Amino acid sequence: MSHNTLLLLYAFIAVLALIVLIARFKLHPFVVLIAVSLGLGAAAGMPLGSVVKAFQDGVGGVLGFVAIVVGLGTMLGKMMAESGGATRVATTLIGLFGERRVHWAIMVVGFIVGIPVFFQVGFMLLIPLVFTIARRSGLSLVKIGIPLVAGLSVVHGMVPPHPAAMLAVGAYHADIGRTIVYAILVGLPTAALAGPIFGSWIAPRIQLPAENPIAAQFTGGIGGIGDIAREMPGFGITLFTVLLPVILMLCASAADVALDTASTVRATLDFIGSPIVALLLALLFSFWSLGYRQHFTRDQILKFAGDSLGPTATILLVIGAGGGFNRVLLESGVGKAIADVALGSHASPLLLAWTVAALIRVATGSATVAMTTSAGIVAPIAAATSGTSAELLVLATGAGSLVLSHVNDAGFWLIKEFFNMTVPQTLKTWTVAETIIGVAGLGFVLLLSLVVGCAPREHGADLTAAGWVDVTATLDPARTPIYAGDAPMKFDFLKDMRKGDKLTLSVYSLGAHSGTHIDAPMHFITNGASIDQVALEPLIGAARVIDIPDSVQAIDAQELSRHDWLGVKRVLFRTRSTLRGWMDSAFHRDFAYIAPDAAQLLADAGVVLVGVDYISAEQFGATAPRTHQILLGHGIPIVEGLDLRPVQAGDYDLIVLPLKVRGHEGAPARAIVRQRHQRL
Known part of the structure; x- marks a missing residue:
């Protein structure tokens, strides 16, 4: 049995263990994800210390961003709930749509309100409104409720700045604006x-009990909608x-397209348009628009913000554990094994992304874990496949x-309990609705790909030799610096026409990291990709x-912040080594x-390649190769030993290709x- 086959077998067993332990034995997903991740890493042959570190790095890598987004989004959702803003949006849309089309209004409400919050949070914000409308209109709770959860669920999986979608945006290096x-x-x-369509069809086929204790708690003390509306914030300011x-x-995103990279306006818009800053500004604005106004x-607003964070703890722990599971999958080599199989099958990256996410969703029950893990697996495959839109991959x-x-x-259980359904009824309603979302969503993505998915993600002029500048250091045993302790460089002629031979034939002996070279993840990452796999x-x-x-x-x-x-995918540093000509002198x-x-x-910002103008990116004599571990651990190849003397600071097209060893x-x-044309 080949090594890749063995890794895939271990991965299958790990996924099966997740299903059995969570579904059959009712163990908490957080605990199961930790145990299965550690077991998978050990079985795959990773050093035990590396297994733990990989899991920790995965948890930290995910939560370093998601925890902030979840916290800010949850507080924003709480402000909407306490101020009546969510209800104002709902009642206004209901008034516009009319009672006969109220289920369409509820879908739109779920779509809008669900943007800044997790599914469970949005559900809790809006379920009182669903209960109230169902009671007063006499319509089935299923007909009103399924459109709500459909709107919330679609936003949860597809629409940035929702945290789940943002994870995939980062993994695929997609443009946020286009993705939205x-x-x-x-x-x-x-x-x-x-x-609305499926809900209207299934509602007459689901008979719910006449009494719903949870609904009674939410609707018992609510007055008329008109009474609530007089105290609610305006629709415009809430929206x-x-x-x-x-x-x-x-x-x-518009600034990135329309403005030059050196533009101060673009830099400012990029800053305030980053997800964390954008959510922070919206939250601060909500303190006035939905709070003081x-x-x-101040004490009430502070209490709202504090109370909102408690329920997110479990969500964050499960998300973090999913990130740890993802990192173990990658560093154990399972991700690479899956990628090899997928590349060999020549499957469409869009279909592959959907299939892998669906399998992990069924295995773990978490849409966020499915997105995190599958994006990490599929991203390297998509990167090697031209013409696939990163935004459509999200x-x-x-x-x-x-x-x-x-x-x-x-x-599943949230819907079952609140709608007072049996397990079979929940499968017929919620499970089918979610599956319709998955299948229909893929169908619409494939249709959209006919328009936007066939063009390469980066466009440039036709390639010719004109304008290209060689920034490769010339290899010369007498002049090329050799890193302390690295293999010496020797060039010899086996035959030499200058000495009367019929041909010239040479032999080279040099280290893999001589002159201009590329470090692959394998350099410092256990089971990392080798140079031929980059x-x-x-x-x-x-x-x-x-x-x-x-x-x-x-x-x-601090220096980088200057x-x-x-927003740049590839960063090359031109330093004192260039200014002093050190790539053409002793070490x-x-x-x-x-x-x-x-x-x-750099790694957190989605940079895909880093280059330096000397033969190492790491501090000489560093106690640990943390720079290499961080960059290579994120799958970012490092180009070292560039000769950047012929160029100045600015934007360029880059081609750097290693020997395929x-x-x-x-x-x-x-x-x-090659210098890129300046944009207006």
Whole structure:
């Protein structure tokens, strides 16, 4: 049995264990994910210490971003609930749609209100309104409730800045603005099919008990809708508050298209349009628009914010554990094994993303875990496949992560209990609705791909030799610096026509990290990809050369913050080594290096390649190779030993291709750049 086959077998057993332990033995998903992750890593042959570290890194990598987004989004949702803003949006739309089409209004409400909050939070915000409308209109709770959960679920899986969708955006390096636009185009018709249309069909076929104790608790003390409306904030200010983060992100995406990279306006919009800043600004605005403006005191607003965070603890723990499981999958080599099989099958990346997400969803019951894990597995495959829209990959992954919710999904039990249904009734309603979302979502994504999915993600002029500059250091045993302790460089002629031979024939002996070269993940990551497995996507595309002053040796987070690099996929550092011509002289130990905190910022920002102008990106004599571990651990190849003397700071097209050496951690490379045309 091959190593890849064995890894896939271990992965299958791990997924099966997740299903059995969660669904059959009712163990908490957080505990199960930890146990299965550690067991998978150990079975796959990872050193035990590396298994624990991989899991910890995975948890931290996910929660470092998601915990902030969840916290801010939950507080924003709480402000909407306590102020009556969510009810105001709902009642206004109901008035516009009319009672006969109230289920359509509820779907739109779920779609809008669900943008900043998790599914469970949005459900709890709006379920009182569903109970009230169902009681007063005489309509079936199923007919009103299924459209609500359909709207919330579609947003949960597909629409940024929802945290689940944002995880996939980061993994695929998708543009947030375009993803939002595509998500709306795909999400609304998908929610319509699974919500109002399916809900109207299934409602007469589901007979609910006359008494619903939970509904009675929510509706017993509620007065007329008109009475509530007089004390609620206005529809316009509420809608603006909840959509403010989306507006800011769309502005940032528009700036990236319309403005030059050196533009101060673009840098400012990119900053305020980043997900965390956008949500923070929306939350601060809500303290006024839905708080002080509604005559809440400072203490009341503080209490709302504090009370909202408690229920998110379990959600965050499960999400974090899912990230840890994902990292173990990748570092154990399972992700690579799946990628090899998928590449060999030549399956469409969109179909592959949907299928992998669907399988993990069925296994774990968590849409967020499914998106996190499947995006990590599929992203390297998509990167090696030209012509696939990263934004559509986000949507395909999201659609797959929503199918076939069953007994291992907390949402299944939430719907069952609140709607007072039996397990079979919940399967016929909620499970089918979720599956419709998954299948219809994929269908609409495939249709949209006919329009937007066939063009490469990065466009440039036709390739010719004109304008290209070679930034490869010339290999010369007499002049090329050799890192202390590395293999010496020897070039010899076996035959030489200058000496009368009939041909010239040479032999080279040099280390894999000589001159301009690329470090593959295998260099410092257990079971990391070897140099022949590094995808082409990070090695070809737009890059930015950043000038670092001669006085700076440590490129740390503080130094990095002084430069315009956010939103750039490939970053090349031009340092003192270029200014002093060190790639053409003896080895120097005081070269400029990338500090670990800067490496973490680059990785978190979605950079896919990092380059430096000396033969190492790590501080000489560092106690641990943290910079390499961080970058390579995120699958980011490092180009070292660039000769950037022929170029200045700015934006370039980059092509850097290593020798394709099977099973090794690095190889010499040839690197060329071409100045990119300035945008208006």
